[in-house]
Amino acid sequence: MVRRETDMAENKREPVLVLRGLRAGIGGVEILRGVDLTVHLGEVHAIMGPNGSGKSTLVNVLAGKPDYEVYAGEVYYRGRDLLSMPPDERAREGVFLAFQYPVELPGVRLREFLRAALDAVREHRGLEKLAVRDFNRLVQEKLREMGMDAEFLKRNVNEGFSGGEKKRHEIMQLLLLDPTLALLDETDSGLDIDALKVVAQGINRFRGPDKAVVLVTHYQRILNYVQPDYVHVLIDGRIVASGGRELAQELEAKGYEWLRQAAEAGRRD
Amino acid sequence: MTQAPPVYETYARRFRELEAGRSEPDWLRELRREALGRFLDLGFPTARRGNEPWKYTDVGPVARTVFGPPPARPPLPLERLRRTLPWRPTWRRAVFVGGRYRPELSHLPAAGEEVTVLPLSRVLSQGDDLLERHLARYATYQDDAFAALNTAFFSDGALVVVPDGAEPERPLHLVFVSPESEGPYVHYPRVLVVLGRQSRLCLVESYLGLGDGPYLTSAVREFYLGEGAALEHYHLLLEGEAAYHVGQARFYQERDTSLRSVFFGRGCAIGRNDVRVDLDGPGSEAYLHGLYVTTGRQHLDNYINIDHIKPHCTSRLFYRGVLDGESHAIFGGTVYVRPGAQKTDAEQEDKNLLLSREAEVDSKPALEIYADDVKCGHGAAAGAVAEEALFYMLSRGIGPVLAQTLLIKGFASSVLDEVRLPALRTQLDRLLVDSLPRLRTEE
Numbered sequence: 055m056v057r058r059e060t061d062m063a064e065n066k067r068e069p070v071l072v073l074r075g076l077r078a079g080i081g082g083v084e085i086l087r088g089v090d091l092t093v094h095l096g097e098v099h100a101i102m103g104p105n106g107s108g109k110s111t112l113v114n115v116l117a118g119k120p121d122y123e124v125y126a127g128e129v130y131y132r133g134r135d136l137l138s139m140p141p142d143e144r145a146r147e148g149v150f151l152a153f154q155y156p157v158e159l160p161g162v163r164l165r166e167f168l169r170a171a172l173d174a175v176r177e178h179r180g181l182e183k184l185a186v187r188d189f190n191r192l193v194q195e196k197l198r199e200m201g202m203d204a205e206f207l208k209r210n211v212n213e214g215f216s217g218g219e220k221k222r223h224e225i226m227q228l229l230l231l232d233p234t235l236a237l238l239d240e241t242d243s244g245l246d247i248d249a250l251k252v253v254a255q256g257i258n259r260f261r262g263p264d265k266a267v268v269l270v271t272h273y274q275r276i277l278n279y280v281q282p283d284y285v286h287v288l289i290d291g292r293i294v295a296s297g298g299r300e301l302a303q304e305l306e307a308k309g310y311e312w313l314r315q316a317a318e319a320g321r322r323d
Numbered sequence: 324m325t326q327a328p329p330v331y332e333t334y335a336r337r338f339r340e341l342e343a344g345r346s347e348p349d350w351l352r353e354l355r356r357e358a359l360g361r362f363l364d365l366g367f368p369t370a371r372r373g374n375e376p377w378k379y380t381d382v383g384p385v386a387r388t389v390f391g392p393p394p395a396r397p398p399l400p401l402e403r404l405r406r407t408l409p410w411r412p413t414w415r416r417a418v419f420v421g422g423r424y425r426p427e428l429s430h431l432p433a434a435g436e437e438v439t440v441l442p443l444s445r446v447l448s449q450g451d452d453l454l455e456r457h458l459a460r461y462a463t464y465q466d467d468a469f470a471a472l473n474t475a476f477f478s479d480g481a482l483v484v485v486p487d488g489a490e491p492e493r494p495l496h497l498v499f500v501s502p503e504s505e506g507p508y509v510h511y512p513r514v515l516v517v518l519g520r521q522s523r524l525c526l527v528e529s530y531l532g533l534g535d536g537p538y539l540t541s542a543v544r545e546f547y548l549g550e551g552a553a554l555e556h557y558h559l560l561l562e563g564e565a566a567y568h569v570g571q572a573r574f575y576q577e578r579d580t581s582l583r584s585v586f587f588g589r590g591c592a593i594g595r596n597d598v599r600v601d602l603d604g605p606g607s608e609a610y611l612h613g614l615y616v617t618t619g620r621q622h623l624d625n626y627i628n629i630d631h632i633k634p635h636c637t638s639r640l641f642y643r644g645v646l647d648g649e650s651h652a653i654f655g656g657t658v659y660v661r662p663g664a665q666k667t668d669a670e671q672e673d674k675n676l677l678l679s680r681e682a683e684v685d686s687k688p689a690l691e692i693y694a695d696d697v698k699c700g701h702g703a704a705a706g707a708v709a710e711e712a713l714f715y716m717l718s719r720g721i722g723p724v725l726a727q728t729l730l731i732k733g734f735a736s737s738v739l740d741e742v743r744l745p746a747l748r749t750q751l752d753r754l755l756v757d758s759l760p761r762l763r764t765e766e
């Protein structure tokens with residue numbers, strides 16, 4: 055197994071997310087086959103891997119998508135057992151998933167949706183409900199930051215949004231709801247270079263010493279704009295390599311195949 | 324029917340008693356006798372094979388119950404009426420309780436407001452030209468036992484007349500309250516609305532049940548739209564849990580008329596929302612939107628017929644259902660396009676959201692087309708709440724009950740967005756949520 059040791063134990067900051075031997079899948083079919091990962095506050099971790107390697111499965115399991123089953127392992131979020139929390143509680147506790155394929159909500163206006171979400175997380179944080187004017191101001195500011203028109207508020211959530219608009223909208227919600235841990239599932243895919251920059255700016259704006267980001271991506275392109283602290287390669291449900299930014303560049307040059315072969319060779323040993 | 328079972332004898336006896344006490348013009352007396360005769364001949368419809376209109380609804384319990392008269396002076400929780408119904412001070416209102424007009428609860432339009440509303444109990448004895456011309460013309464009873472029953476027995480209701488060219492400003496609200504009672508009773512709301520040429524009206528009709536016991540509301544409403552007239556119509560069905568309700572609306576449209584109707588119906592023990600639209604003049608349009616919500620063991624049968632008799636008419640029939648518990652809802656919509664009704668443009672669709680596995684919907688949109696130059700379409704769908712959508716909301720921190728509420732409201736919005744009265748829209752949003760006990764647990 056190719057493993058570039060980066061000594062995370064040295065890091066004295068609070069581990070926000072700890073995965074130990076996570077095995078999960080759907081309908082008895084194991085997709086994640088033992089994942090270990092530790093993320094501290096202040097860090098950005100990129101998770102790369104070919105299609106079908108289990109990247110979406112990983113972040114969906116962390117967000118609590120009901121389709122998935124956990125067979126073994128543990129997940130701690132800020133020291134609490136994440137897997138025992140219902141998905142809405144995880145979100146209120148500060149776990150945010152930007153969907154690879156954001157879901158359309160027929161008949162649900164974006165304004166109403168954002169209002170419900172913001173009220174829920176604010177109440178959980180012991181904050182007052184925002185007055186309508188303050189809410190409008192805040193939402194419009196976040197929309198503007200992501201290059202979105204206020205007209206979106208009258209539209210149904212994600213309905214008729216272009217691919218790029220859907221992704222920008224996800225990051226807009228990230229900025230609005232201001233969670234602790236952002237799980238971004240291929241937020242870069244399908245974006246032209248301008249949209250990619252806007253999305254990257256949004257993520258960078260979110261970054262900070264009391265935030266953490268798990269950035270799932272297929273290509274290293276976005277990593278030119280969002281500099282990760284760590285890069286992990288997920289293949290066939292296992293992290294087969296971890297390293298710094300240079301690992302992403304190596305992948306860009308060599309592709310995934312060498313890692314897959316190395317991983318298989320390692321497994322045969 | 325050779326041997327009338329006791330129930331029918333009760334109806335016949337009751338009719339003779341009523342007739343003896345009535346002083347009505349001959350034409351009406353004749354009409355009622357004929358209607359009673361038809362009722363006794365036809366008997367209550369049964370859900371047997373071959374009886375398509377009643378295929379999914381068994382009115383056996385109605386046929387077996389001996390209903391008394393409604394309570395004479397029942398207590399009225401006014402606050403509840405105000406809270407449940409869109410009770411606006413600016414609207415005009417005629418309120419009927421247990422089938423009787425209640426002036427102290429009503430606020431009829433004054434002279435000069437371009438619409439007259441008369442309680443039928445005040446016109447039946449002296450007779451009325453418009454009544455004679457229109458009554459039972461559109462709600463034909465020859466082949467319809469419930470229309471016959473109502474025609475024979477109704478004693479009150481509303482006669483609404485909008486003169487040619489008149490455009491009353493304020494919405495008119497007809498309220499039919501089914502009060503609480505010791506034993507089962509029947510009441511027979513009756514409405515006749517006559518819109519003169521080039522007139523318009525905004526009318527809301529509400530049926531509200533207050534008690535938990537069984538009763539029968541047999542309601543017949545006839546709407547005549549004179550040339551160029553426009554009717555904005557809302558219909559709220561909010562009967563009691565154990566109620567039997569058979570409501571029949573008949574819209575007759577002359578040329579260049581416009582009907583826009585929105586229905587909101589909550590289920591009851593047996594509910595029937597029977598609507599018929601006759602597009603009998605070219606250039607007319609009928610837009611019928613409906614939302615039905617059933618829970619527990621409720622039953623609601625939407626039976627809707629749109630008849631394109633003349634060419635160049637447009638119709639839209641868009642219904643949606645939200646079903647929970649072990650409830651049963653039916654959508655039977657048929658659009659007929661008669662020979663010669665060329666350039667008909669008709670669409671209908673019924674969609675259902677099933678919140679429980681035990682809920683059941685029979686959705687049967689149908690087209691019967693006998694003309695060749697037409698544009699018609701229909702569709703039906705039923706499905707559960709989309710898990711993906713629910714998870715998306717949960718992943719934003721929204722609790723499961725609120726998430727469901729938002730999704731259900733979203734589903735209903737294509738119907739409720741058709742409501743043009745803001746006060747009513749707000750009220751319907753609330754009624755939708757109140758009608759679904761599963762949405763009441765949190766928040």
Ligand SMILES: Nc1ncnc2c1ncn2[C@@H]1O[C@H](COP(=O)(O)OP(=O)(O)O)[C@@H](O)[C@H]1O
Nearest residue numbers: 080085103104105106107108109110111112121
């Ligand atoms: N709903 C599902 N049912 C069955 N298999 C699934 C489902 N979702 C994903 N998979 C399988 O799990 C594997 C990993 O999928 P996924 O996590 O989406 O990968 P990635 O995001 O890395 O492309 C794939 O082989 C995929 O076919």
Ligand SMILES: [Mg+2]
Nearest residue numbers: 109110154240
């Ligand atoms: Mg994926």
